[in-house]
Amino acid sequence: MKASVRQKLAQTQDRLAELDRALADETIARDPARLQTLSRERAEIEPVASGFAAFCTAEVALHEAEVLREDAELRELAEAEIPRLQAELVRLEEELQRALLPRDPDDGRDVFLEIRAGTGGDEAALFAGDLLRMYLRYAQSQGWQTESISASEAELGGYKEVVVRISGHEVYGRLKFESGAHRVQRVPATEAQGRIHTSACTVAVLPQAEELDDIELPAEHLRIDTFRASGAGGQHINKTDSAVRITHLPTGLVVECQDDRSQHRNRAQALAVLAARLRDRREQEAHAKEAATRKQLIGSGDRSERIRTYNFPQGRVTDHRINLTVHKLDAILGGELDEVLDALALEHQASLIAELAA
Numbered sequence: 001m002k003a004s005v006r007q008k009l010a011q012t013q014d015r016l017a018e019l020d021r022a023l024a025d026e027t028i029a030r031d032p033a034r035l036q037t038l039s040r041e042r043a044e045i046e047p048v049a050s051g052f053a054a055f056c057t058a059e060v061a062l063h064e065a066e067v068l069r070e071d072a073e074l075r076e077l078a079e080a081e082i083p084r085l086q087a088e089l090v091r092l093e094e095e096l097q098r099a100l101l102p103r104d105p106d107d108g109r110d111v112f113l114e115i116r117a118g119t120g121g122d123e124a125a126l127f128a129g130d131l132l133r134m135y136l137r138y139a140q141s142q143g144w145q146t147e148s149i150s151a152s153e154a155e156l157g158g159y160k161e162v163v164v165r166i167s168g169h170e171v172y173g174r175l176k177f178e179s180g181a182h183r184v185q186r187v188p189a190t191e192a193q194g195r196i197h198t199s200a201c202t203v204a205v206l207p208q209a210e211e212l213d214d215i216e217l218p219a220e221h222l223r224i225d226t227f228r229a230s231g232a233g234g235q236h237i238n239k240t241d242s243a244v245r246i247t248h249l250p251t252g253l254v255v256e257c258q259d260d261r262s263q264h265r266n267r268a269q270a271l272a273v274l275a276a277r278l279r280d281r282r283e284q285e286a287h288a289k290e291a292a293t294r295k296q297l298i299g300s301g302d303r304s305e306r307i308r309t310y311n312f313p314q315g316r317v318t319d320h321r322i323n324l325t326v327h328k329l330d331a332i333l334g335g336e337l338d339e340v341l342d343a344l345a346l347e348h349q350a351s352l353i354a355e356l357a358a
Contacts, residue, residue, distance in 0.1 A: 001055075001093055001096075005096075005097070005100070008100060009048065009049075009052040009055075009096060009100070010052070012045050012048045012049050012052065013049045013052060013053070015045060015049075016042065016045055016046060016049040019038055019041060019042045019045075020042070022038055023035070023038055023039065023042065047099060048096065048099045048100065051092060051095055051096050051099060052096060054092055055089065055092040055093065055096060058085055058088050058089050058092060059089065061081075061085055062082065062085040062086065062089065065078045065081045065082050065085060066078070066082065069082070097353045098349060098353070101349060101352045101353065102352070104172075104173065104176070106172050106173075106176070106207040107170055107172055107173030107176075108169075108170055108172070108173065109171070109172045109207040109208055110165065110166060110167035110168070110171050110172070110207075110208045111165070111166050111171050111172050111175060111205050111206060111207055111208060111276075112149065112163055112164070112165055112166075112204075112205075112206045112208060112272075112273050112276045112277075113135055113163070113164050113165075113166055113175070113203070113204070113205055113206075114161070114162070114163045114203070114204040114205075114206065115128045115131050115132055115135075115159065115161070115162050115163075115201055115202070115203050115204075116128065116160070116161045116201060116202045116204075117154070117158070117159065117160050117161070117199075117201055118181065118199070118200040118201055118202055119198075119199060119200045120184075120197065120198070120199025120200060121199075122154060122155070122156045122158075122188075123184075123188045123197055123199040124158075124199040124200060124201055125154030125156070125157070125158035125159055125160055126154070126156065126157055126158035126188075127158065127182075127184045127199050127200075127201050127310075128154075128158050128159045128160070128161075128162065128201045129157060129158035129159055130158075130184075130333055131182060131201055131203065132159065132162055132164070133333070133335075134332065134333050134334070134335055134337070135164075135166075135175075135178075135335075136164070136335070137334060137335025138335040138336075138337045139166050139168070139171075140335070141335055141336075142168060142169075142174070143168060143169075144166050144167060144168030144169075144171055145166070145167045145168060146164050146165070146166050146167075147164060147165045147166075147167075148162075148163075148164055148259045149163040149164060149165055149257055149259060149269050149270075149273060150162070150163045150255075150256050150257050150258060150259060150273075151163070151259070163273060165208070165269075165272075172205065172207045174341060175205045175341075176205055176207075177321075177341070177344040177345070177348070178203050178205050179203055179204050179205045180202070180203060180306070180307035180308070181200050181201070181202050181203075181306045181307060182200065182201050182202070182203055182306065182307065182308050182309075182310065183198060183199070183200045183306040183308070183309045183310070184198070184199050184200070184201075184309070184310045184311075184312070185197070185198050185309060185310070185311045185312060185313070186310075186311075186312030186313065187312070187313075196313060200306065204280075206273075206276040206277060206279070206280045207276065207279070207280075208272060208275075208276050209272070209275045209276055209279050215275040215278050215279055215282075217248075217271065217274070217275065217278075220249075221248060221249050221250055222246055222247070222248060222249065223246070223247040223249060224244065224245070224246050224247075224267065225244070225245045225246075225247075226241040226242070226243065226244055226245075226263060227241055227243050227245065228241050228242075228243065229242055229243040229258035229259075241263065242258065242260070242261055242262065242263045242266060243256065243257070243258030243263075243266060244256070244257050244258070244263060244266040244267045244270050245270070246267075246270045246271065246274055248274055248278065251278070251281070253274060253277055253278070253281075255270045255271075255273045255274045255277070256270065257269045257270040257273070306320060307319065307320060307321055308320065308340075310329060310332075310333070311329070312329065314327070315327050315328075315329045315330070316329060317329055317332050317340070319340055319343070319344065321344070321347075322343055322344060322347045324340065324343050326339060326340065
């Protein structure tokens with residue numbers, strides 16, 4: 001283990017001891033907010049401190065076994081124990097490296113999932129519908145809640161654009177690597193000569209701001225229009241001006257919401273989506289200033305820009321960022337995304353561990 005990593009772990013143990021002393025203080029017990037903050041911090045670092053203690057114990061045991069190997073009577077016992085302890089140290093060090101990784105503060109947030117048809121016309125719109133079903137089925141398998149925010153349906157089916165809100169445990173942490181251009185290769189139903197077409201959609205996974213106050217939305221920066229909703233929704237939704245369109249004048253961002261009968265609720269939903277988009281833009285700009293490449297950048301929808309390809313003739317899905325190919329197209333489009341999402345998370349962890357060890 002590198003000396004710098006060991007030092008960080010020792011500091012974690014020292015901090016745990018400080019927290020234990022603070023939590024035993026009666027003045028802290030009388031301050032609920034402070035008590036909650038310190039208790040949360042302790043819960044976060046206690047597994048790291050305990051893991052380092054176990055690592056140190058295994059180190060001592062390995063050293064003792066190596067000393068005992070010099071004793072003729074105990075050599076056989078020591079030589080049997082040393083490989084087990086060496087393997088245990090490797091396992092504990094890997095666990096500690098993962099535990100030390102900085103946690104994305106957004107991982108626990110709910111998200112707005114936006115899917116837009118790109119290159120490919122009607123076929124891209126149909127593919128947008130396929131992607132929406134895939135994510136909704138995955139959300140259902142995770143016990144997450146989904147809510148339609150807005151949808152612009154295409155004439156032959158699917159969507160030109162669709163926005164849904166997904167809420168539940170660690171939604172953003174699980175879906176954040178889905179942002180980008182998704183490409184499909186298949187024979188469209190309208191193709192008479194059986195030729196394979198390539199179409200694309202863009203997916204954006206935006207963490208929801210906890211409060212609108214997180215993002216400044218002064219009234220003078222907003223133009224709010226109401227209009228009559230179109231499409232399905234029953235008689236009432238089409239007879240009143242319940243739909244809301246909000247334009248953010250400084251950036252030109254436009255958000256529409258018309259899926260609810262209540263104009264007030266549609267306005268609140270539209271403001272929440274706008275806040276998420278502005279927050280995402282702000283973070284992208286900050287990362288650009290640091291000259292960091294944002295892996296989740298959304299492409300233009302062009303065929304040449306893609307993070308993943310869904311190839312129907314070969315029944316395969318390829319994630320180009322990690323060179324992962326799985327021949328489970330039907331299962332993945334059916335919402336069985338864990339294999340791909342796990343691989344992306346592990347690759348991200350590996351890159352963070354490399355940075356930590358550098």
